Amino acid sequence: DGGITQSPKYLFRKEGQNVTLSCEQNLNHDAMYWYRQDPGQGLRLIYYSQIVNDFQKGDIAEGYSVSREKKESFPLTVTSAQKNPTAFYLCASSSLGTLTVDSPLHFGNGTRLTVT
Amino acid sequence: AQTVTQSQPEMSVQEAETVTLSCTYDTSENNYYLFWYKQPPSRQMILVIRQEAYKQQNATENRFSVNFQKAAKSFSLKISDSQLGDTAMYFCAFYGGATNKLIFGTGTLLAVQP
Numbered sequence: 001d002g003g004i005t006q007s008p009k010y011l012f013r014k015e016g017q018n019v020t021l022s023c024e025q026n027l028n029h030d031a032m033y034w035y036r037q038d039p040g041q042g043l044r045l046i047y048y049s050q051i052v053n054d055f056q057k058g059d060i061a062e063g064y065s066v067s068r069e070k071k072e073s074f075p076l077t078v079t080s081a082q083k084n085p086t087a088f089y090l091c092a093s094s095s096l097g098t099l100t101v102d103s104p105l106h107f108g109n110g111t112r113l114t115v116t
Numbered sequence: 117a118q119t120v121t122q123s124q125p126e127m128s129v130q131e132a133e134t135v136t137l138s139c140t141y142d143t144s145e146n147n148y149y150l151f152w153y154k155q156p157p158s159r160q161m162i163l164v165i166r167q168e169a170y171k172q173q174n175a176t177e178n179r180f181s182v183n184f185q186k187a188a189k190s191f192s193l194k195i196s197d198s199q200l201g202d203t204a205m206y207f208c209a210f211y212g213g214a215t216n217k218l219i220f221g222t223g224t225l226l227a228v229q230p
Contacts, residue, residue, distance in 0.1 A: 101149055
């Protein structure tokens with residue numbers, strides 16, 4: 001079955017360590033996205049990529065980095081510069097670089113990151 | 117800048133009843149897209165319904181329908197014959213303009229009571 005796989009489901013790290021969250025899709029979608037979800041704040045866009053080897057900052061990119069070397073993969077690195085990294089992270093994809101009703105956002109199951 | 121407002125942080129409905137979740141947005145764009153997503157306790161985000169702004173007809177998907185009022189910039193979600201499995205956080209989202217970003221509201225937590 002086609003879908004978006006995020007791993008691991010739960011991730012624990014010590015403060016000061018970088019950590020990379022995995023996101024793989026086999027939907028052959030062009031665009032991929034990373035969102036952060038905190039209680040009471042909805043979803044906020046971290047980074048997105050509309051095409052391989054290209055990506056743009058979202059609203060809260062500080063302290064994060066991404067790469068898009070392959071169409072199916074869009075890993076997110078949470079660096080030690082991110083002041084409040086503990087959150088639920090959602091990866092998403094869309095068939096086109098722009099969203100439409102025929103090319104909506106599809107989400108993975110998320111990764112809960114806890115930094116202590 | 118576009119914004120999405122969901123003014124009901126929590127709602128409750130009895131099983132088999134109908135409930136309406138509110139969503140308003142602010143934009144100067146004429147053409148855009150609106151979405152409702154559902155996030156159950158599993159935290160998987162599931163697309164519920166979608167609407168194109170230039171289409172007057174309200175979208176429907178089985179028990180889910182919207183009341184799209186473009187002039188009022190309102191996009192409410194109606195759930196008919198509520199089921200226990202409808203218990204979830206519901207997010208309204210807007211896409212349009214040059215920002216190329218899907219903008220989410222803060223969500224409404226819906227509890228369906230048996």
